[in-house]
Amino acid sequence: MDTPTADAAPTRPLAMSxxxxxxxxxxxxxxxxxxRHPNVAxxxxxxxxxxxxxxxxxPNGAARALATxxxxxxxxxxxxxxxxxxxxxMVGxxxxxxxxxxxxxxxxxxDTSARTLTEAIDRLATQSLDAIIALGTHDEAVRALRKVHTAVPLVAVLAGAEGHDPAVWVDQEAGAALATRHLLDLGHRTVHHVAGPDGFVEAAARARSWRAELEAAGAPPPSVLRGDWGPASGHAAGRELVARRRGGEPMTAVFVANDQMAFGLLNAFHEAGLRVPDDVSVVGFDNVPEAPYSIPPLTTVRQDFAELGRRGVQLVLGLLGGEQARPLPVAPQLLVRATTAPPARGRGRGEG
Incomplete structure (x- = not known):
């Protein structure tokens, strides 16, 4: 075998040439x-x-960054x-x-504090980035985004229409309206609501829209129960609603602010002997992968997170190209499954 001599030139790295x-x-x-320039045959x-x-x-990323x-x-x-x-x-x-x-x-x-989010954006801004996306859903963090200034484009995602501009978001109020109207259209006289925790943009928007739909229909808004997005809090809310029903409060329909809490609620109703949807109809929010496989399969509002991600990146690319885009919110979709039905005559007060 030939051995390279000391005079042999080292193999150079591959180049674009x-x-x-x-x-x-x-x-x-x-x-x-x-x-990925478009003008190539x-x-x-x-x-x-x-x-x-x-x-x-x-490709040499560092060299390309210097050149472009x-x-x-x-x-x-x-x-x-x-x-x-x-x-x-984030996946989207x-x-x-x-x-x-x-x-x-x-x-x-x-955590979701304004200080933590601002510090994270400041750290990212010191790196060689083309743009920054802030995914914030807590009121405090969303308010802080309005005051943040960076040398590169900053886009907010999920922060809602009242947050940082520019932003992309799912229309939470439209989703809650779909859920509430669906239950009212089935003939339920009112709709109870299990809301998300205080301080979250989505929770506030869904509760606000739920109340507005009831008031527009002339239906009395019941007092709100509040959870923490987890199934245990939905279970606790379900037990509270069972107690109200047994105490004489009419309760035939519930809109729950997310699917995880809805699963806990369904479990509490099952334990109390309430049949869904014969005795109580339930609508969730998110369309998590487990929703079609709950017992019964959960009627819910679907958020298109893949489309949200696509629009977020599109907005970034538009800003980098000098555009002043005003994206529309992503529209939610009601998926009707087996947890909703018209109320049974005579049901809703004290039974179960």
Whole structure:
């Protein structure tokens, strides 16, 4: 076997020019393909991508950043990723960023305070990022976003229409209106509500819309029960509603602010001998993967988190391109399953 001599030149790393030579195109064309520029012929793009694969070429991110002024990286500051909504929103953002040829670097907050969110954004701003996305649902954090200034575009997600501008969000009030109207249209005289915890944008919006729909229909709004988004708090609310019903308060329909609490509520009703939907109809919110498999399958409001992520990244890209976009909120969808039905005659007061 021949042994390399001391005078042998070291093997140089692959360069963009090697890809250009293999594909028979210019250096600039290879750069356009790597940066996903739209003005490249389909056949040319395929030839360049094939050359990249054959050679095993990996673009030098640092060199590309120096040449283009872009790192193709978006920072995300988020909390509550243990909850379904924020977690799925983060997944949607990451997928949309990847599809657009961007990386997503994530800073997970220890809590939802304004100080923690502001500090996380400040840390992200010191890195070489093209833009920052703040995923905030707590009132205090959303208010703080209005006062944050960064050298790169800052977009808020899930913060609602009254939060930082620019922002993308699911229309929470429209979703709560769908749930409440569905129950009223079935013939229920009123709808009880198990709300999310104080201080959360979504909880306030859903409760506000629930009340507005009842008042518009001339239905008396019952006193609100409040949970913490978890099934145990939904179970406790269910037991309280059972006690109210046995005490003589009419109760035939419940709108619960998320599916996890609705699962706890269904369990409490089952323990008390209340049949769903024969005795009580229940609507949740989120459409978590377990919702179609509860007993009975849960009627709920679906939030399209993949679309929310796509719109969030689209807004970032538009801002980077100098656009002043005003995105519309993502529309929710009511999914009617087996936990809702018209009220049974004579039911709702004291039975169960």
């Amino acid at each position: 090697d890809v250009a030579a293999r594909a028979g195109v210019s250096h600039q064309t290879v750069s356009r393909v790597i940066n 389909v056949a040319t793009r395929a030839r360049v991508l094939a050359a990249i694969k054959e050679l095993g070429y990996r 002024g872009s790192t193709r990286t978006i920072g995300l500051a988020t909390a509550n990723i243990s909850q379904y909504g924020p977690a799925q929103t 953002l990451e997928h949309a960023a990847r599809e657009a040829g961007y990386f997503l670097t994530v800073s997970v907050l220890d």
